[in-house]
Structure formats: C-alpha cells, structure tokens
Amino acid sequence: MKFEYETRTETPRHEVFNWFERKGSFIRLMPPWEVADLVSSDDSLEDGAKRIFRFPMGPIKMTWVAEHTGYNPPEKFEDVMKKGPFSSWHHVHRFVDTGGSTIVQENIDYKLPLGVLGRVFGSRMVRKRLDRMFKAREVRLIRDLERHSDFSHISRKKILIAGSSGLIGTQLVAFLDTGGHDVWRLVRRRIKDGEKEIFWNPDTGEIDPTDIEGFDIVIHLGGAGIGDKRWSKKRKELIVSSRKNSTTLLSDTLSSLEKKPEVFLIASAIGYYGDRGDEILTEKSPHGEGFLTETVLAWEDYSQSARKSGIRVIKIRNGIVLSAIGGALGRMLLPWKMGGGGRIGNGKQWMSWISMDDEIYAIHHLIMSKETEGAYNLTAPNPARQKVFAKVLGKVLRRPAFAPIPKISMRILFGELAGPLLFEGQHVLPSRLQQSGYQFVHEKLEQALRDTLGVWR
Structure with a gap:
C-alpha cells in the first residue's frame, strides 16, 4: 500500500x-x-x-x-x-x-x-x-x-533548561534544538552518557558553578506541579519549597559567575492575580490574594539576585496551556469524549488559555529579543468564560456540552484545589507580549483546539 x-x-x-x-x-x-x-x-x-x-x-x-x-x-x-x-x-x-x-x-x-x-x-x-x-x-x-x-540573523545560543521533561519543557527543548541552538538539560537524576545534561539537586543545594558557566540563556520551568494532586498541608509546602530552593539556587549561582548568561527566564503563573472576576488584568495590574498569589510572588522574588547582578530576567506568567496529552485540557478529554462534558458551576469564570505552540514560540521570542525584560503574561488575546470554552470544545469534539458539573462533586474530587483550578478565574491579556512584537498563531480558541486535537472539520 x-x-x-x-x-x-x-x-x-x-x-x-x-x-x-x-x-x-x-x-x-x-x-x-x-x-x-x-x-x-x-x-x-x-x-x-x-x-x-x-x-x-x-x-x-x-x-x-x-x-x-x-x-x-x-x-x-x-x-x-x-x-x-x-x-x-x-x-x-x-x-x-x-x-x-x-x-x-x-x-x-x-x-x-x-x-x-x-x-x-x-x-x-x-x-x-x-x-x-x-x-x-x-x-x-x-x-x-x-x-x-524571524531570528535567523542572530547567532545560535547555548541554552540551559531546568524542567525540561515536563509538557512545556519537552516541546521547548525540541523546538530550540531544531533551530540549531546548543540545548542542555539541568537534571536531578543520574546523567545519561553522551547526553547534554548537567546534574543539580536544589533540595540539597548541589550545583557546580563551573558546569553552568558560559551559557547564553538559562530557562527555569521547574517546580512541583500545582494542579497535579490535592492540596494537603504537605503538598502546599512542597509547591512552595520546590520553587524557592530551585529558583534561589539558580539565581544565586548565576549571579556569582564571571561569565553570566544574557538572559534568565523563569516560568510562574497567572495565579499572581488571584480570583478577580471580570476585571481585565495586564502586567500593570496589582497582585491578588491567596495561596497561589503568595506562591507566585515569592517565586518571582527569588530571582532578584540574578537581576541585581545585571542579568536580564524575564518572568513569564503562564495561563492554561492547551495540551491533548496533559494539563487541564488533557484531563478533560476522557469525560468529554464519553459525553460527560459541560460547564463547571455557573460557567462564568474566565479561562485565560494559550496554545502549546504559542507558549513555545512566545518563550523563543522573549529570549531572542534584545529589549525584553520583566513580567509577561503568556495567554492568548481572547480569553473565554468557562461555559464558552465548554461549548467550543463540544463543537470541536462533536460531543454534547449541556451536562453541568456541580461544584460539590469537584470539591469532593479536588478538595481545596478545586477553587483556583476550576471555579476561580482571571481575565488576563498579554499586553506586554503583544507590545514586544509577538504575533500569535492562535488568537481564537476554536482553531487552537482544532490544531491541538487534530480535528479540522
């Protein structure tokens, strides 16, 4: 055949x-x-x-x-x-x-x-x-x-990435590699022979400064997953400590180097803004309240030593990154395909989403541009209310979207996590990202879902 x-x-x-x-x-x-x-x-x-x-x-x-x-x-x-x-x-x-x-x-x-x-x-x-x-x-x-x-006129970079095995990290490493960059991974496990890997252990403060000397760009995507498990007291402590230990260790070590990187990019989240209802949020908006806000505030602050040493620090606040094989969308797909999809609660909460490709391309744009620095919201320019998200997802999957999911069932399933993950929301816009010249691949939700799920009609 x-x-x-x-x-x-x-x-x-x-x-x-x-x-x-x-x-x-x-x-x-x-x-x-x-x-x-x-x-x-x-x-x-x-x-x-x-x-x-x-x-x-x-x-x-x-x-x-x-x-x-x-x-x-x-x-x-x-x-x-x-x-x-x-x-x-x-x-x-x-x-x-x-x-x-x-x-x-x-x-x-x-x-x-x-x-x-x-x-x-x-x-x-x-x-x-x-x-x-x-x-x-x-x-x-x-x-x-x-x-x-877009950046072929700029010399290829030597790039070190922490958190390279996650959903975003896997795609980012692959994309940068295909662009001819010299990409290395910062890993906590035993180094594989012949691979471009450097060992570290943030929990014990282990990192050899000579191993990370000479990189042009360092990217930190790591930290214990916020939405992976129920929030017990121990889990919340791990979410905070994993970010504090890793970001502080990297920032302090990079700031001590004789040859410092040009850029240090750290990934945080739009949880910075807290639950703000219909308020339109940009990078100029003040932070909110709650556990996630406090975590993100501290997380971003842990990079201060790098900034003070003259390194250009970029802080990306990720929205809901759309992936068919993980994250929020990945967890939704099975019940949706079985006909059990619909709005959550009243469905009025905002979902500030971004496609995986836009996530990767935006990071690439920020690290390769000369003037980018500070905080950037990585969300699409057209966020959607959850009930609209549900309707569009149902249309793409050709599945009904009329079965409302009661709040109480989600609270039983997710515990405290259900609030910030499912019922609260932020109407976040990528103002600084667009001002920097970034052009989105997916401005509209339907096309993003079609490309992500491979359902074009």
Whole structure:
C-alpha cells in the first residue's frame, strides 16, 4: 500500500533538511494528541543510524525501531521499519528545491499485518490516521521554520533548561534544538552518557558553578506541579519549597559567575492575580490574594539576585496551556469524549488559555529579543468564560456540552484545589507580549483546539 503527502514551505531546502536532521524534529513532528517516548536516537540521518520509540496501541505499548538509509543531503533520506506494528514500512523523504522555497515529498510503502484481513479491515483506518498525522506535521513544520527565520540573523545560543521533561519543557527543548541552538538539560537524576545534561539537586543545594558557566540563556520551568494532586498541608509546602530552593539556587549561582548568561527566564503563573472576576488584568495590574498569589510572588522574588547582578530576567506568567496529552485540557478529554462534558458551576469564570505552540514560540521570542525584560503574561488575546470554552470544545469534539458539573462533586474530587483550578478565574491579556512584537498563531480558541486535537472539520 502507498501513502503520499507534500508540504510546501518558503524556507530554503538546506535549512529544511537541517531541521529534519536535528534530534528535536521527532518530538516536533509527533502529532500533539499522540503520546510517544523516544527511547534512543542517533545524532544523524546517515545510513545505519537508528531511532527507537514506544507508543501506546490500546492497552499496550508498541516499540518501533527505524533504521535510516538512502542518506543524500539535502535531497533525501529514508527510514525502514525494523520492528513495529506493520508487516513492512519504507518511508522516503525528498526535498525539492523550487528556487528558494522547498517542497517536502513524503512517500510511504507499507504492508498491514494479518494479510487480507489487515487490508480489508485496517486499510481505511490507517489511511485516515496517516492523513491526520501528516496534516499536523505540515502545520507544525511550516510554523516552526517561520518562527526560526524571524531570528535567523542572530547567532545560535547555548541554552540551559531546568524542567525540561515536563509538557512545556519537552516541546521547548525540541523546538530550540531544531533551530540549531546548543540545548542542555539541568537534571536531578543520574546523567545519561553522551547526553547534554548537567546534574543539580536544589533540595540539597548541589550545583557546580563551573558546569553552568558560559551559557547564553538559562530557562527555569521547574517546580512541583500545582494542579497535579490535592492540596494537603504537605503538598502546599512542597509547591512552595520546590520553587524557592530551585529558583534561589539558580539565581544565586548565576549571579556569582564571571561569565553570566544574557538572559534568565523563569516560568510562574497567572495565579499572581488571584480570583478577580471580570476585571481585565495586564502586567500593570496589582497582585491578588491567596495561596497561589503568595506562591507566585515569592517565586518571582527569588530571582532578584540574578537581576541585581545585571542579568536580564524575564518572568513569564503562564495561563492554561492547551495540551491533548496533559494539563487541564488533557484531563478533560476522557469525560468529554464519553459525553460527560459541560460547564463547571455557573460557567462564568474566565479561562485565560494559550496554545502549546504559542507558549513555545512566545518563550523563543522573549529570549531572542534584545529589549525584553520583566513580567509577561503568556495567554492568548481572547480569553473565554468557562461555559464558552465548554461549548467550543463540544463543537470541536462533536460531543454534547449541556451536562453541568456541580461544584460539590469537584470539591469532593479536588478538595481545596478545586477553587483556583476550576471555579476561580482571571481575565488576563498579554499586553506586554503583544507590545514586544509577538504575533500569535492562535488568537481564537476554536482553531487552537482544532490544531491541538487534530480535528479540522
């Protein structure tokens, strides 16, 4: 069986090929609704190089082993499935120069398992899945290349990221890598041989200053998850201490270096503003009250030593980052797909959201721009009330959105966390981000959800 797909981009052929050749391209080309673990990957597409990943198929995880062949830069490369769910799979990637722009031609020859039965019962399903997957790849590839080209006149940076394994960190590392930056991870576990990793332990204050000397940009996304578990006294203490210990250690260490980074970016949250009803909030608005506000205030303050030492400190206040595989949206999807979606409470609370791609592109914009400093709200310019969010999500998923979810059931399920997570809200606008020149990919909620979930009509 055969599958063919073409993507046209205004980027020169050698740059497109280089993008594919970098390790981060695997993560960026993975559809945003798919979960896949990259087990190992060689650093090139040359003949004999391998890439191994696992992905869920029903209740089990399948392993896919791909071996590259036909390497001829910048014209083509190929990959052949050595182990996986198909009887055979041969994927040829061709890059056609069209006078400064490029056509990426994807040609796949594959055979389904189970012989005739596979062809009869599985061919339509596989074709539909491939169409959907390659549409997502096309959208992501074109956008990523455009965003990298915005700063192609600036030299590539050496970047260190803490919190690189989370939802945002995984995508950010991959995006920056495909742009040719030298990306390193700050990790708490044992360092993997051959990987660009540096060990630290914020709980014990362990970090070797010589290891982090010479980075141009340091990004801190870490901290115990705010919405991951119920808020017991112990959990709240961990939420605070994990941010205090890690941000203070990084800030103090960076400020002591002889060669300091240009930029130190820390990620906090719009919880800074507290529950403010219909009040329109910008970076100029005063902070609110409550546990989250107090946490964010202290969190942002822990970076003062870096700022005082002359490092340009950027504080991003994240809204609800839309992801199909985690976060608030990821947790909503199962009950919604089963027909149990709807407004929460009266549904009047504001949801200040941002798509994952805008989150990544905005961070890239802020660290690569020369004049950016201070606090920035990372939210889309059109926040939605929760009942509107529910209605749009129902439309995209083609599921009913009329079943209201009582507050009491959410309080039983989430405890104290239910308030700031579900019933309270902020009408936050990205004023400073837009003033800095950032152009949103997703200004409207419906298109953001369609791209995130792969449902285009």
